[in-house]
Amino acid sequence: LTSAIMMSMNSKQPFGMHPILHEPKYAPLHSSSEAIRRACLPTPSLQGNIFAGFDEQLLQRAEALAAVDIVAQKSHPFKPDATYHTMTTMTSMACTPTSSSAHLHHPSVLTSHHHPGHHQSAQGLDGDLLDHLTPGISLGGMSGSDVCSTASHNAHAHMSAINHMQHHHHHHHPQSMNMHAHGLGSHGSLGSSGGDAEPDPRELESFAERFKQRRIKLGVTQADVGSALANLKIPGVGCLSQSTICRFESLTLSHNNMVALKPILEAWLEEAERAQREKMSKPEIFSGGDKKRKRTSIAAPEKRSLEAYFAVQPRPSSEKIAAIAEKLDLKKNVVRVWFCNQRQKQKRMKFSATH
């Protein structure tokens, strides 16, 4: 055994493991540049009123969107679709098509979900917002070849299990409810030891803050924490990305997600502090990797239009999405995903009605 390191091509996950090392970097909490625009929550019912309080500029944008025609321009009707994930041009490597990891799913496990829908109102106007678009065409093509899978990935497929869904407890904001209970979560655990199980936003908030503080004290970066989580060997828990750790600390995750992650991060923290006490560690290295996917960037004007439309109709139908895509000259999938992401954003904890 041993050696077997076939590295094959990419080892993308360096396991960073060891906690300790690295510098912190911190700044105040999120200072987004233009972020806080997500505040607009649609109101529950009332379709006619959505316009109230609506920014005129936005409306204008939406109307402009509706206005249609882009007659001019468009030399060719095609738009590539599909995401272009360019893989890194491999420098000579063949990216392991099959074999190596055919991607496994991720560790998505802490899912909880459910959520009935809430909003959906406002349809009244949608019909007209972009109605006249020139649908035709659009390419139909699609490519679907994205393939790419990033290369292997750790193999553990953890799929698993932790679904916590915790639940309940009062917090509900006007409109919508959410949380649903059940599940495992709560149960007896609570209290004493691990301390999880409480949907109390307060607790989460303070924990996140303490977590960040202690993490920095340990000299560990968010990325380190993420990869070190796999070392905890908690069933069903693999590593997490820097993004997720960052979002946890800044409370930009859904409430359920925060609740699910808390015990895990708490466990890591304790372990890391314990380890530090006994100076474990070994500096080690990690690797570097390869890169691939290219991120699509939506230009400001287009983004503005999307935001304006979103304010009026957060859940456009497939047809409308296609129309919007066409008008803005964006791929349909890009537009669809944008709306999905936008909806997710408005549900994030930080600005959410929970507090």
Add this chain to the structure above:
DNA sequence: ATGCATGAGAT
């Protein structure tokens, strides 16, 4: 710290 994306599950 965040924008755009993927995928598993729920609808």
Add this chain to the structure above:
DNA sequence: TCTCATGCATA
């Protein structure tokens, strides 16, 4: 097709 949890790539 949406929702949710996450992640890669970037600003």
